[in-house]
Structure formats: C-alpha cells, structure tokens
Amino acid sequence: MRAARPGVKRWFGYRHLSRTAFMMQRVTGIGLVAFFVLHVFDVGNITGGSLTWANFLSVAETPLGGIALILVLASIGFHFMNGLRLMLGEFGVTLPKPRRPDYPYLPRFFTTTQRLLVILGAVMGIIFALLGYLFIFLGVD
C-alpha cells in the first residue's frame, strides 16, 4: 500500500472532530497571517496623511470590508481557543493516562475535555463574530 502524501487536500475529507479542528486551525491560521500582512501594509497608509488614510478607509469601511473583519474576528476566537487546547495537550494536561492498546483500537487522545475545548473554540468564534457585527455594523460602543 502506498503511503499517503501529505498536502492541503489531506486536511479535508476526514470525519472526526479532532481532524476538523486540525483543518480549521490551519485554515484560520493562514487566513490570519494573510490579514496580518495586509493590515501592516494598510496601516502604513497613515504616514501619507489624512487624505491617504481617508482613501484607505473608504475601501476598508465597505460592507465587504466589514464582513472580512468579522471573519477575522471569528478566526481569532477559534484559533485562540483551539491553540490553547493544543498547548495544553502538548504539556500533557488534557491527555489520558497511557494504557495498553486493545481492540478495536479507538483513538484515546481525544478526551471529553479536548472535545469540549474544540466546541468552546467554535463558540468563541461565534461570540467574536457577533461582537464584531455589533461594533462594525450596528455602531455599538
């Protein structure tokens, strides 16, 4: 049997919450890096004076810009909480005690705490997105 080649395609196509979290961590991470680079170069417009900044804002403050920001906020919420789960796992905090593998060899690393943290990540993403919607579109302060 040929060994599976690693690649972006292999992030998708698994039906397990841990694999979905893995895929989401990567997708949100790449999205956030792209946003970060754009944001650094966009904010650089401020050195051009108030008119240049106003021109930049006229693009950033469109509904599409608002939706993009909400997606960024949702990504931050999920990436943060899932990253915390991964860090805790790395330190062995949320992992079960090692024991002899028995048939049917189900994965044991994905404990209830891990599952709850992934769900909490999704909830955080939704909360961040809602807060973004309130601030950006409804002008709540």
Place this chain on the structure above:
Amino acid sequence: MRFSPVMLLHYVTAILILAFGAVHLATHSFLDPAGYSGGIAYFTVISHFWNPLYAATLEGILVTVAYHGFNGVRNILLEFRQDRSWNRAVTVLLLLFGTVVIVYGTRTILIVSLGWR
C-alpha cells in the same frame, strides 16, 4: 518535558499575542468613546500612536504575531516535504518576508509616534 526552542517561543508568543491583542482590540472598540467608526478616524489613530505605551504595545504585537504567524506557516510547509534544501529554502524565505513586515511596521510606528512626518 523538553521542547525545541522554536516551538517554545511559538507558545510564548501565543500568550503575548493574547495580552497585546486584547489591548489592541479593546482600544479600537469599546474603550474608545467614539466607537468603532470614530476609533479608526485619522486623528484618533494618530493620538493612539502618540501614547508611548500604546506604541510599544503595537511594536510588541507586530513582532509576536510576525514570529507566531510565519513560524506557523513554516510548520505547515515543512509538513509537505522533509528534506534539507526545502527546510532551508522555507526558513530563509519566511525569515526574509517576516523581517520585511517587521521593518515596514516599525517604520510606520516610528514615523507616526515620534511625529517624523
């Protein structure tokens, strides 16, 4: 438990981003009396930059996010192929790109916060 220094720094920067990011998001949303729209207006943003503590926070967020983000991308790319030339090419390219982003961001922070413009 032992970690590679690269990954240990990845985790340390994650915690720092949490602190810096919270200050950054709060400053431009609910801590600003002008709200989101007013908070990103030219003179409001300029006045934030003039606060040395906030300028330092911006520099902190710039460096930590650049490290955490580009190291994350490096991890992903190194998963695709494992050989020395790929490893070196990815590391050098991302190091260069990360440095460009940090230098450009620092330039913006210095120009605005020190009133060089």
